[in-house]
Amino acid sequence: MSLLVVGSVAFDSVKTPFGAVEDALGGSATFFSASASYFTKVNLVAVIGSDFPEEHLSFLKSKGINLDGLQKVEGKTFRWKGEYGFSLNEAKTLDTQLNVFQTFKPVIPPSCRDAEIVFLANIDPDLQYDVLEQVRRPKWVACDTMNYWISGKKDSLLRILKKVNLLMINDGEARQLANEPNLVHAAKIIRAMGPEILIIKRGEYGALMFNGKTVFAVPAFPLEKIYDPTGAGDTFAGGVMGYLSKSKSFDDRDLRRAIIYGSVMASFNVESFSLDRIRHLTHDEIEARSRAFKELTHFELS
Amino acid sequence: MSLLVVGSVAFDSVKTPFGAVEDALGGSATFFSASASYFTKVNLVAVIGSDFPEEHLSFLKSKGINLDGLQKVEGKTFRWKGEYGFSLNEAKTLDTQLNVFQTFKPVIPPSCRDAEIVFLANIDPDLQYDVLEQVRRPKWVACDTMNYWISGKKDSLLRILKKVNLLMINDGEARQLANEPNLVHAAKIIRAMGPEILIIKRGEYGALMFNGKTVFAVPAFPLEKIYDPTGAGDTFAGGVMGYLSKSKSFDDRDLRRAIIYGSVMASFNVESFSLDRIRHLTHDEIEARSRAFKELTHFELS
Numbered sequence: 018m019s020l021l022v023v024g025s026v027a028f029d030s031v032k033t034p035f036g037a038v039e040d041a042l043g044g045s046a047t048f049f050s051a052s053a054s055y056f057t058k059v060n061l062v063a064v065i066g067s068d069f070p071e072e073h074l075s076f077l078k079s080k081g082i083n084l085d086g087l088q089k090v091e092g093k094t095f096r097w098k099g100e101y102g103f104s105l106n107e108a109k110t111l112d113t114q115l116n117v118f119q120t121f122k123p124v125i126p127p128s129c130r131d132a133e134i135v136f137l138a139n140i141d142p143d144l145q146y147d148v149l150e151q152v153r154r155p156k157w158v159a160c161d162t163m164n165y166w167i168s169g170k171k172d173s174l175l176r177i178l179k180k181v182n183l184l185m186i187n188d189g190e191a192r193q194l195a196n197e198p199n200l201v202h203a204a205k206i207i208r209a210m211g212p213e214i215l216i217i218k219r220g221e222y223g224a225l226m227f228n229g230k231t232v233f234a235v236p237a238f239p240l241e242k243i244y245d246p247t248g249a250g251d252t253f254a255g256g257v258m259g260y261l262s263k264s265k266s267f268d269d270r271d272l273r274r275a276i277i278y279g280s281v282m283a284s285f286n287v288e289s290f291s292l293d294r295i296r297h298l299t300h301d302e303i304e305a306r307s308r309a310f311k312e313l314t315h316f317e318l319s
Numbered sequence: 320m321s322l323l324v325v326g327s328v329a330f331d332s333v334k335t336p337f338g339a340v341e342d343a344l345g346g347s348a349t350f351f352s353a354s355a356s357y358f359t360k361v362n363l364v365a366v367i368g369s370d371f372p373e374e375h376l377s378f379l380k381s382k383g384i385n386l387d388g389l390q391k392v393e394g395k396t397f398r399w400k401g402e403y404g405f406s407l408n409e410a411k412t413l414d415t416q417l418n419v420f421q422t423f424k425p426v427i428p429p430s431c432r433d434a435e436i437v438f439l440a441n442i443d444p445d446l447q448y449d450v451l452e453q454v455r456r457p458k459w460v461a462c463d464t465m466n467y468w469i470s471g472k473k474d475s476l477l478r479i480l481k482k483v484n485l486l487m488i489n490d491g492e493a494r495q496l497a498n499e500p501n502l503v504h505a506a507k508i509i510r511a512m513g514p515e516i517l518i519i520k521r522g523e524y525g526a527l528m529f530n531g532k533t534v535f536a537v538p539a540f541p542l543e544k545i546y547d548p549t550g551a552g553d554t555f556a557g558g559v560m561g562y563l564s565k566s567k568s569f570d571d572r573d574l575r576r577a578i579i580y581g582s583v584m585a586s587f588n589v590e591s592f593s594l595d596r597i598r599h600l601t602h603d604e605i606e607a608r609s610r611a612f613k614e615l616t617h618f619e620l621s
Contacts (some may be wrong), residue, residue, distance in 0.1 A: 103500040198405040201543040222524040225541065234615050236536035239527065241503040273618040307620055312618050313536050316575040318609055 018156070019131065020262040022049050023062040023123050023148045024138025024251070026069070026087070027095040030112075031290060034103050035244045040083035042073050044095065045138035045161070048248035051295045052282040053136075055235040055303060057262035060129040062086035062148065064121040066094035076296065085126040092117040105246050106220055120251025125151040136258045137181070138251060139163050142173040147179055159183035159258060159269060161250070167193050171305035182267070185216045185254050200225065201232075215258070216276065218250050224276055233273050238284035238310060245290045249283045252295060256282035281306045320458070321433065322564040324351050324439025325364040325425050325450045326553070328371070328389070332414075333592060336405050337546045343593035344375050346397065347440035347463070350550035353597045354557025354584040356382035357565035357605060362431040364388035364450065366423045368396035379596065387428040394419045407548050408522055427453040438560045439483070440553060441465050445477040447463040451482055459569060461485035461560060463552070469496050480513040484569070487518045487556050502527065503534075518559070518578065520552050526578055535575050540586035540612060547592045551585045554597060558584035583608045 024046030030039045046063045053059045060083040069089065077084060095118035099108040121146055125132075130153050135137050137160035139146040145160055158181045167190060174194075178184065184207065185292060194210075195203035204215050204227035217225040223236040256279035264271045281303055288294045329601035331345030348365045355361045362385040371391065379386060397420035401410040426448055434457050439447040439462035446553075447462055460483045468476050469492060476496075480486065486509065490502060496512075497505035506517050507527035519527040525538040568572045583605055590596045 199543060200543065201541045222521070223538065224537075225538075232541050232615055233618070234322070234525075234538035234541065235618075236525065236527075236538060239503045239534050239536065241501060243501065270619060274620065277618055277620070311618075311620060313534055314618075316535070316537075316579055316613075316616075317572060318576065318579070318613060 018133040018264045018265050019060065020053055020057050020134045020136065021060045021062065021129050021132035021152065021207075022046050022053070022136045022138060022258075023086075023145070024049060024062040024140060025095055025118055026065050027097055027118075029247055029291065030096070030098040031100070031245055031247050032103040032265050033105065033245050036290060038245075038290045040096070042076075043097065043248060043291060045248075045251045047077070048190040048251035048286065048292065048295070049136060049255040049258070050077065050140060051080055051292050052252040052286070053259030053262070054082055055282070055298060055300065056237060056259030056278070058257070059083065059259070060086060060132055062123050062125060062129065064088045064090060064117050066090065066092045066117045069094050077246060083128060085128045086124070088124065090117050090262075093170070099247070101246065105243055108247065123148045123151075133157065134256060134258060134262045135159070137161070137177070138254070139166075142166050142170050142177045145177045146173070146180070149177070157182050157261070159254070161185050161192065161254060163191055164190055170237055175210060180210050183214040183216065184212040185218060185250075185257070187218045187220070187250070191215070191217050201227075214272065215240075218253060220246070220249070224253070224280060226272060226274060226276055228269060231269055233276060235276055235280055235310070236314065238280065238306070238313065240288065243287045246287050247290075248292070249287050252286035253283040256280070275309050277307055278303070280310060320359070320435040320564045320567050321362065322355055322359050322436045322438065322560060323362045323364065323427070323434035323454065324355070324438045324440060324560075325388075325447070326351060326442060327397055327420055328365040329420075330368050331549055331593065332398070332400040333402070333547055333549050335403040335407065335547050337544075338592060340547075340592045342398070344378075345399065345550060345593060347550075347553045349379070350553035350594065350597070351438060351440060351557040351560070352379065352384050353382055353594050354554040354588070355561030355564070356384055357584070357600060357602065358558070358561030358580070361385065361561070362388060363432055364425050364427060364431065366390045366392060366419050368394045368419045369390065371396050374561050385430060388426070390423075390426065392419050399551070403548065407545055409558045410549065425453075431582055432447065434481045436560060436564045437461070438556060439463065439479070440556070441468075444468050444472050444479045445617050447479045448475070448482070451479070459484050459563070461487060461556070463487050463556060464492065466492055466495055477512060483514045485516040485518065486514040486526065487520060487552075487559070489522070489552070493517070493519050502601055503529075516574065520555060522548070522551070526555070526582060528574060530571060530574060533571055535578060535580055537582055537612070538616065540582065540608070540615065542586060542590065545589045548589050550594070551589050554588035555581040557587040558582070569581045579609055579612050580605070582612060
């Protein structure tokens with residue numbers, strides 16, 4: 018099934034206790050697309066400025082990503098600058114320059130309008146809605162959001178939530194959206210807003226899925242070296258949606274497997290700055306780490 | 320194999336957003352013993368004051384717990400008062416009255432000196448060492464500790480760590496003990512201090528085990544109602560050690576299973592104040608929840 022993502026392409030300047038990068042390739046749609054490209058054909062919809070170098074376009078093309086929906090407009094590309102402490106749990110944003118992203122109106126080109134699976138990365142929920150209207154017959158839709166939209170555009174967010182099958186947010190966002198501290202209870206409240214499936218991202222603690230029938234929990238992969246958590250959530254989403262697009266099934270078994278592949282991709286992503294580790298992955302590495310997840314979590318009762 | 324625990328028996332006054340109790344039965348050795356009693360015969364070593372009511376002794380005896388090592392001395396029993404906010408992650412201690420616990424010198428009675436498995440709950444590491452000297456031929460020893468001893472009695476702690484097979488602490492304590500923020504790296508450092516196995520308790524996020532051969536991670540059971548997390552760590556330890564005492568095996572397969580049973584017991588414990596839920600558990604309930612843990616974590620790769 019064809020996969021469409023709309024989100025940001027950006028330059029990230031990131032400092033962690035283990036190093037720093039300036040104006041490195043980033044953005045939700047970039048991390049997502051690169052990750053999903055290991056499983057399926059990805060159609061990317063985003064905006065870049067006139068300063069966006071050809072080498073990044075070549076990289077995305079080398080992953081088979083369709084860039085027909087990548088608008089290039091006069092001006093500077095979206096820039097984000099952040100810093101992480103030793104806990105690596107939360108970024109401290111030092112600077113955000115929306116630049117060409119400020120006036121971004123996603124236009125879905127003809128080659129992408131037949132996409133069957135859509136991922137709406139974390140952008141203005143009104144834009145997420147506009148994107149969905151432009152896709153002819155979306156069969157399965159997932160979206161992300163953040164505290165900024167939950168508090169600032171709740172009505173627009175609730176409108177798009179009625180249209181999505183899967184919402185992927187972190188635990189703080191889930192508690193905020195449901196106005197409920199207990200995650201099991203929060204999941205019920207959020208699922209009643211529209212999405213039949215809720216995946217809660219918990220950073221270094223892994224992920225939880227609620228689909229009404231069962232709850233699935235997976236820990237994050239314990240890594241000795243974590244260089245930069247930037248993009249982990251989007252890389253996770255790319256693995257989840259990429260796998261589902263490949264499996265063409267959304268039953269409990271495939272959703273669990275998708276979450277494992279999402280976790281695998283996120284675990285690689287944090288091992289380097291920007292997309293450096295995701296760039297050069299092999300399918301053997303992905304399969305080996307998915308087996309390592311099995312060993313990490315497996316037990317027999319008797 | 321016979322199991323011996325040394326720790327505290329206390330009265331807890333606890334307030335959470337869901338209710339409050341005054342002078343309820345608590346203490347590390349109490350939670351541990353009640354939990355382990357579902358798997359094995361427990362020998363309890365602790366101290367109580369002259370105010371300790373007969374009904375609590377009857378309860379412990381009803382669980383088959385040997386109280387020969389429970390010293391009763393003139394004075395008041397150890398009292399702790401704490402409060403939890405909505406996050407339920409960390410208690411705010413409002414008052415600690417050590418009372419008879421202040422001068423506690425554990426004496427292992429003849430009926431307990433042949434214990435093969437020993438759990439040293441979180442007490443002064445010098446007392447933990449004294450206990451171990453009194454046990455004739457301990458085959459397998461586990462211990463707990465806390466930030467107070469890591470910063471205040473490091474040398475004594477390092478002495479006892481050389482004698483233990485398993486250390487069970489939380490993630491903050493592991494980072495502090497190893498002086499290293501990364502848990503995988505911290506586990507290597509701590510295992511080099513003595514314990515071949517390290518179990519890191521992560522509260523609502525579950526537990527991690529490092530045994531040199533593999534890493535095992537299990538999430539906590541997602542519960543809709545969590546009334547009081549007091550004693551969850553000791554109840555977890557009771558399930559782990561109780562199961563190991565019953566299985567008489569410490570291989571990777573049994574360690575993983577032990578951690579599941581520890582997680583099962585902790586998940587029940589937090590569903591009520593004090594030991595109210597642990598008091599009346601059935602083996603069927605324990606088995607049903609262990610199967611629920613399987614469903615929670617199971618996935619197939621292909």
